Amino acid sequence: MDASQVTQVTDMLYALRNPAGVPTYPILFVGLGVLTFALHILFVQLMLGTSAITIFGAFKNDAKWRRLGAAMLEISKISVSVAIVIGVAPLLFVQVVYDPNWYASNVLSAVWVIAFIVILIFAYWAMYGYYFMNSKEKDKTKEPKGKAWMLISVALLLTVGFIMHSLSSQMLHPELWKDWYQQNGVLDYSGTKLHAYNLWRFAFFISMAIPVVGGMLVTYRRFKMVRADADMEYLDFAANVGKKWIAIGSVIAFVFYVAWMMTVPETAGNFATSLWGILGGVAVLLPAIWSAIRLNGSSYNMCSYMALPIALVAGLTIAIVREMLRYDILNGFFHYDFMDYKIVMDWYSTGMFFLTFAIVGGVVLSYFLTVAWKAGQTVGVYTPSAFVNRLGTLSIWIVALWVLQFFVVGFYVWAR
């Protein structure tokens, strides 16, 4: 591309920005986007990894594998929900500062964007279908029914993953948008095509499900071993599988990562060999390195809750690298800098979000997760301690006061 073509793209990107501006410093949106994307992709990988074990267990004629498959289905179901709910946040933040890119990419593949919604619903329902077919069976070592539903579910989940991957890839090619819109001289208003993808990049993010679920299995052992009815032989088996998957998975993911870096768009320049590109590669290997050091030797050494946080650290680093790649292309090559987005400062809504995030989210989720955690480790009925009970009461007060302030402020503004 020559300089005048780049200038045309830059002008277009700036023209497409929303004239309403943004209510605070743009870097905050990017920061929150990266953080929430890391959490989102962790649960996506957890959902895929646990689904893979469910399928593997269902098809393997082995009692331990079948039991493990049934247990992982419970995590998979919840992971889909959590992945969706957490995924809302990066979806929100990306369209605040990268709206020209996100909206153009979406409109050009509109049918796939709509299909995403429908396919995801069916993927989820297929998983629930499989769950309900087998939920009444107490003996989890028996061959499960309706295995095809689980296969369909995973196939559909991968399809929506690919759609999202393609939309994200299209964002990075503003120089091609007009060519995609007009093909052979005729405008294409149909939105029926996905125009860009990088299979290595897609395979990399999917393959990270292997070390992530490996981490989950090690955590699963640690979590269940304190129960009075813990079956240590089965739990050791699960953790050993996990350990293996962390090591092998990290290597597989690393290979895909290298392939992705070797095929980044030309507009990214030397990103692959930059500090960020190398840092990403190290991060991919981090779970395997940690596992080799920490999970080495006897089963006692496998007693660790750190496997998933390590996967999260690796994921967060990759999320940062992914963001830097985007910045490198859009700012470095096309001179579109999100940092200079027009700011129409609104302190009230900015402050209210961070207070809600920290206080409401912090306290209530601490209470919820404590109860869920303890109940999961208790045989029979769990009765919380006085402290946890007080945390529950505090949570009720906090959410109630939030609603109260909503109306007090609202009526004041209304009456003003």
Place this chain on the structure above:
Amino acid sequence: MDLISLYPTWFEPTVGSGWVVALIATFHVLASHTSVGAALLFAYLSHKAYREDRDDLIDFIKKYGLFLMVFTYVAGSITGPGIWYSTTVASPNGIGALIHSFVWKWATEWVFFVIEVVGVYMIVYLVGKVDKKTHMKISVIFGISSFATMIIIVGILSFMMLPGKEQWFTEGGYLNGFYGTNTFIQMGMRVAFMFTMTAVVGGIVVAGIKDPAFKKEMARKLGWLGIVSTVTGALLFQWYLTAVPDQALLVMENRLPSYFVPSIMAVLAGTLTYFVITMLRPQVLIEGFAGAMTVIILVAGLWPEETARESMRKPWVAGQYVYSNQVIGRDVPGMNIKSQLPTIEKVGILKAHPFTPDALKTVTADNKIQAGQYIAMVYCSNCHSPSKTGIRPLHRYFQEGITQARMENYVKGVLTTGNIAYMPKMPMLDSEVEALSAYLVMNKNQGQGAVVAAIKQEVNDRNRALAEKMSMDKVASANISQEVK
């Protein structure tokens, strides 16, 4: 630089992109309102179960919760962002306006959304695994958080009709945009509707209760909830009509389908009758009956209501400043937003649009139909489908055999001036008026097939002309190089 913030157009020829958005939104409203209502009902029932030490109520919560989790939480949590997706492709500047004014409000809602999703799993899966007091606390937090998600979104939804306070236009500010008369009335309406849906969908679960006494108790509870909320909702709707702009009432009178009012009245009467019957004779409450009632409300009540709300905003799609065709049609000094109409008046829509192909930037004899179609797609297709079917098809608005001159008069006299109250002002250069008119005439008189053929011919002619020019250039450069030698 005379470019404005317009994106490519997505055109869905069968039903139209507007209907795709409406379908997803209607389904989401059904799922989300039912979920929020049920969350508040769970809080009440769980509290009662704790106070009176009743296992049957906890069992009911588990059954209803599992049912909702599969059918409304799954679908609701996907169709929620699904509305973003669908509006992104159908109306990128409409959703962009909302996102850029209310990003933090949506982010705040997201915090409650996370609590809600974790909460629903806990309510269902921790039955029998935690004591009743803890279950009650989780249910109360879950109920209030669900309610919070709804009241937050209502402020954003009402901004779509009009900003909370008139001062927003001059002073800006989230609070002025969010809170207003319209916001609170709509909130009341939605709360009422939410409980109606809870009572109706709850009937599907009550139908499965085996113990006649308990079934009667729950049918009565849900029946009263449904009757009170339906009547309240109907009254609030009348109040709501006093809080919308005059233009919205004008649209309602003129543009809404004739079946709208009878349909709403029939659903209202049918819903009340349904609740009375299920209260008096709970034994008639079977899954099929309750399920059918849900579908009836969805199709005959919710669909026209959501369609009406969508239509009443016209010509605007968000905040009374973004037109339904994505152009910003008025200044908003409080947000330092400038109307894009002067730019279009100056350079024309083709040059102002960043995605216009180079070959169409200036109207010529070689691109007239294609340029006309492009303008129709940009300016018209969001509300009027250029195809035979879909949303308010364009061809229905013109008489058979209409001439080019007459069409130009209409386009220039009515559309470019914004003389129709519920349609945007659509500035065009004279050459663009000519192109749009030529396309509309051909689309009306000769049909879509002729348009496709004409565009193909124009493209071929341009390609041929380009090829000839290139070969001429080649010959010229060859001659020059020979002369140099």
